[in-house]
Every structure is written in C-alpha cells, then in structure tokens.
Amino acid sequence: MDKKVAFYTLGCKLNYSESSAIGRLFSQAGYSIVSFTEQPDVFVINTCSVTENADKKCKKIVKEALKISPQAYVVIVGCYAQLKPTEIAEIPGVDMVLGAAEKFQIVDHITDLTKQPKTLVYNQPVSEANQFVASYSFGDRTRTFLKVQDGCDYSCTFCTIPLARGNSRSDNIENIVEQAKQIAASGVREIVLTGVNIGDFGIQERKRINKFVELVKAxxxxxxxxxxxxxxxxxxxxxxxxxxxxxxxKKFVPHFHIPLQSGSDKILSLMRRRYKRALYADRVAKIKQLMPNCCIGVDVIVGFPGETREDFVDTYNFLNELNISYLHVFTYSERDNTLAKEMAGSVPGSTRAERSKMLHILSDKKRRAFYETQLDKNEEVLFEGDIKDGFMHGFTRNYVKVKAKYDPVLVNEVRNVKLTAIAPDGDVEITESEEILVH
Structure with a gap:
C-alpha cells in the first residue's frame, strides 16, 4: 500500500511554492499526497520565523497532527527549522528537523519511518544553502506562486530571514520561462512571482547576471x-x-505590494532600510501617474524599538496622505540574533497593540476609499473556487475583491463585470456582462 504524506505550511507565499515542490519529490518517490486529516504516514510542517506566533503555531500543529495519526513520522522544515533546530527537536513527537540546505533532500533523509529515541537533526550552516531550488505551488487551479529568487543580502535590524535562507540567489530566466509555460499548460490563469527579495533577482553564484526587469519582459x-x-x-x-x-x-497587472515598514526617517535608519520616505512617496507618485487605477499595498511595522509617539504619528500621517490602497500591519516582536533585540527604547506591548489597531482601521479606510474609486467601472474578474455563505470570490486585475453568487461554471474563468456597490462585508458587488472574455 502506498505511503501517505500530508503538508501544513506556515508563513509566506514562498513557503507555499516550496511545499508544493517538496510534495512533488514525495510523489516521485511513490507517496500519495493527502489532506492533514487523512491519517498520513508522514507529516511535513513547513515553518516560518517572521513572528513569534508562527513559532507557537508549529508546536500546536505537531500536537494536533499526532492526535490524528499517533504513529505518523513528523518532519519540520522551513525558516524556524534553520534558525532553532535544537528548540524544535525538543518538541514532543518531532522525528526529524531539516535545515535550509537539507529540506529538498527530504526523501533521501526519510529512509525509514521507524521512530527513533532521539530526534534526527540535519542542519548545516545557512552559508551552505547556496543553491537555488526551483519551486512553484500547485493545487489551486486559479493561481500559482512561482519562486524566482531566494535569500537576501540586506541586513535589516529586525529580520532573521538572511539567517534562515542565506544569500540572495536566483534561477536563470530560461528556466523560469520554462516553468511558466508548464504552469500555463496546467490550466492556471495567474502567476504570482515570489521570493525573499525579488527586486534583487539576477544573482547566480554570487554574480549579478540579470536584472528583474529583464525577467518581467521575458x-x-x-x-x-x-x-x-x-x-x-x-x-x-x-x-x-x-x-x-x-x-x-500585456500580462503584468496594475498591482504593487511595496514594503515601507515606517514613515519615520529616524526609524527607517534604525531599521537599516535602504531608502528614506521621500523615495517611497516618489515611487507611489510614479505608479499613480502612469496607472491611476493601480492598487498599492504597504507593509508597515509598529512598535519598533525607539518608536516614540511622535514617530508613530509621523508614520500615520504619511500613510494617511499617501495614495495607497491597503496596509499589511505587523506588530514588532523581538527575534533572537537580530540587532533590534538589543536596541534601547522598547515599546510596551499595550502601546504596540494600540498602534496596530489604529493602522488596521486606517487600512480599512484606505481599502474602502480605493474601492469607491473603482465603482461603475467594467473590469475583468478571475473567479476562484471558494464558497462562503453561497458566494464565491474573485479579483480584478488591480486586486479589487469581488463577490458573486456561487456558480461552478465561473470557477477559473475570467468574466467582464461591472463593479456596482460595496457590500457590508467590504467586498465589491458586481453585475455580470454576457461577454465571456476568456474561455
């Protein structure tokens, strides 16, 4: 009987693309990929280290996995596994921990599913993770996350990702184009390019070979x-x-997600970001000049060490005046082996939470204001297969989330619709035209 493997993925789009790639390795080795609840023989948990909460989730997922399949073999991979292998090895029920350089050799490492008295740990220094391994997500027919770059050469004081993923490195353009063709042949309609620092695309064996714009054009x-x-x-x-x-x-959509992290130049300097807020404002202005309907998302961190009330107000006012569409708000949490953890001026947890709430409210306001500018327009919507309360959802090219009554015929179809109203839940209601733009 075939052995069964199940995956649980935490964190970013890059992790999802890599889980799919690891899944294909298991398939080639004769395993059946099943859902988490189908009593698999092997659980693979792909972890994140960006927030403290992600670390805690890992422990909870292991516990739940062993409730479902008590004799299953549990393997932990991902950023948390690279950064804290010893800590993970102490979680009851974990059989194997694989670091960044080892996770794509997972099938070779799992030669026997017999549980050992001690957790097996294969974790080389992150400097050994210097090969680019191609990956793309599979299973969502509508959208695929295609990995084009890995690692990061930046040294932001709050970030552990360079420690977890190593130096910046990329695939070559020819390979990525070939993968995109494979994805197209599978019936997927949208590709999302992903990586740790995709604008730094083009480094191979520590040398810059290409620029990101060359990949875009190809x-x-x-x-x-x-x-x-x-x-x-x-x-x-x-x-x-x-x-x-x-x-x-022809294909790249008017939607950018651009990390800001702070609207205070003082805090940007403490974070060791490579720009000032004036450059950020210039990028937004340039986008809106050429693409007035472009959706612009922003990452921002609240409660960074040294962030005074004045610094936060500076950030809030900057974002409020900026022509952006939504925010991803992160509450700063201390991470081991980062310079920020040792910085003076720690912000109380209650203050961090209050600032986060204020920016979440601002994000809701920004998103609604952006959606209101899109009403009465005719747009192409790519519908997804989800069902919630009898409705399905889709996105316009510029990332307006729309809802429609569920119709299986619409799944993975692009339809021309009129954006008519904003529903109470914040999604946009539509009127469908009779024309099907893409069959």
Missing amino acids: LDEVDGIDRIRISSIEPNLLTDEIIEYVAVS
Whole structure:
C-alpha cells in the first residue's frame, strides 16, 4: 500500500511554492499526497520565523497532527527549522528537523519511518544553502506562486530571514520561462512571482547576471497565462523602468505590494532600510501617474524599538496622505540574533497593540476609499473556487475583491463585470456582462 504524506505550511507565499515542490519529490518517490486529516504516514510542517506566533503555531500543529495519526513520522522544515533546530527537536513527537540546505533532500533523509529515541537533526550552516531550488505551488487551479529568487543580502535590524535562507540567489530566466509555460499548460490563469527579495533577482553564484526587469519582459511573452502579479518588491529596487513596463504590459497587472515598514526617517535608519520616505512617496507618485487605477499595498511595522509617539504619528500621517490602497500591519516582536533585540527604547506591548489597531482601521479606510474609486467601472474578474455563505470570490486585475453568487461554471474563468456597490462585508458587488472574455 502506498505511503501517505500530508503538508501544513506556515508563513509566506514562498513557503507555499516550496511545499508544493517538496510534495512533488514525495510523489516521485511513490507517496500519495493527502489532506492533514487523512491519517498520513508522514507529516511535513513547513515553518516560518517572521513572528513569534508562527513559532507557537508549529508546536500546536505537531500536537494536533499526532492526535490524528499517533504513529505518523513528523518532519519540520522551513525558516524556524534553520534558525532553532535544537528548540524544535525538543518538541514532543518531532522525528526529524531539516535545515535550509537539507529540506529538498527530504526523501533521501526519510529512509525509514521507524521512530527513533532521539530526534534526527540535519542542519548545516545557512552559508551552505547556496543553491537555488526551483519551486512553484500547485493545487489551486486559479493561481500559482512561482519562486524566482531566494535569500537576501540586506541586513535589516529586525529580520532573521538572511539567517534562515542565506544569500540572495536566483534561477536563470530560461528556466523560469520554462516553468511558466508548464504552469500555463496546467490550466492556471495567474502567476504570482515570489521570493525573499525579488527586486534583487539576477544573482547566480554570487554574480549579478540579470536584472528583474529583464525577467518581467521575458515572462510577458509566455502564452497561456492571463495575468502575472509581483508579490512584493522593495521600493529602492522598484525602478522607473519596471513601473513603465508594467504600465504597458500585456500580462503584468496594475498591482504593487511595496514594503515601507515606517514613515519615520529616524526609524527607517534604525531599521537599516535602504531608502528614506521621500523615495517611497516618489515611487507611489510614479505608479499613480502612469496607472491611476493601480492598487498599492504597504507593509508597515509598529512598535519598533525607539518608536516614540511622535514617530508613530509621523508614520500615520504619511500613510494617511499617501495614495495607497491597503496596509499589511505587523506588530514588532523581538527575534533572537537580530540587532533590534538589543536596541534601547522598547515599546510596551499595550502601546504596540494600540498602534496596530489604529493602522488596521486606517487600512480599512484606505481599502474602502480605493474601492469607491473603482465603482461603475467594467473590469475583468478571475473567479476562484471558494464558497462562503453561497458566494464565491474573485479579483480584478488591480486586486479589487469581488463577490458573486456561487456558480461552478465561473470557477477559473475570467468574466467582464461591472463593479456596482460595496457590500457590508467590504467586498465589491458586481453585475455580470454576457461577454465571456476568456474561455
């Protein structure tokens, strides 16, 4: 009888693409990939280290996994596994921990599913994780996350990702284009480009071979894909050339997610970010000049060490005046082996929570204001297969979330719709035209 493996993935889009790649390795080895609740022989938990909460989730998932399948073999991979292998090895029920350089050799490491008295740990220094391993997510017919870059050469004082994933490195353009063609052949309509620092795309064996804009231009020529979305790009790497190309692109959509982290130049300096807020404002202005309907998302951290009330108000006012569409708000949490953890001026937890709440409210306000500018427009919507309370959802090219009564015919279809009203839950209601743009 075939052995069964189940995955649970925490964290970013990059982790999801890598879980799918690891899943394909198991399939090639004769395993059946099943859902978490189908009593698998092996559980693979792909972890994140960005927030403290993600660490705690790992422990809870192991506990729940062993309730479902008490004799299952439990393997932990991902950023947390690279950073704190000894800590994970002490979690009851964990059989194996694989670091960043070992996770793609997982099938070779699992030669026997017999539980050992001691957790097996394979974890080389992150400097050994210097190979680029191609990955893309699979299973969501509508959208695929395609990994184009890994690692980071930046040294932001709050971030553990360079410690967990190593130096910046990329695939070559030819390989990525070939993967995009494979994805198109599978019936997927949208690709989301993902990585740790995708604007830094083009480094191979520590040498810069290409620029990100060259990849953008090459992918724009791939047949069979309707949309390509850039997941997140640093403001200092979002060049005029990239913005100008996306503005006239056939496939790249008018949607950028650009990390800001703080609207205070003082805090940006403490974070060792590679720009000031004036550059950020310039990038937003350039995008809106060429693509007035472009959706712009922003990452921001509250409660960073040294952030005074004045610094936070500075950030709040900057964001309030900026022509952006939504925020992803992160409450700062101390991480081992980061410079920020040792900085003076720790912000009380209650203050962090209060500032986070204020920015969440601002985000809701920004999203609604953006949606209101889109009402009465005719847009193409790619519908997804989810069902909630009898409704399904989809997204316009510029990332307006719309809802429609569930219809199985609409799943993975692009339809021309009119954006008519904002529903009480914040999604946009639509009127469907009779024209089906893509069959």
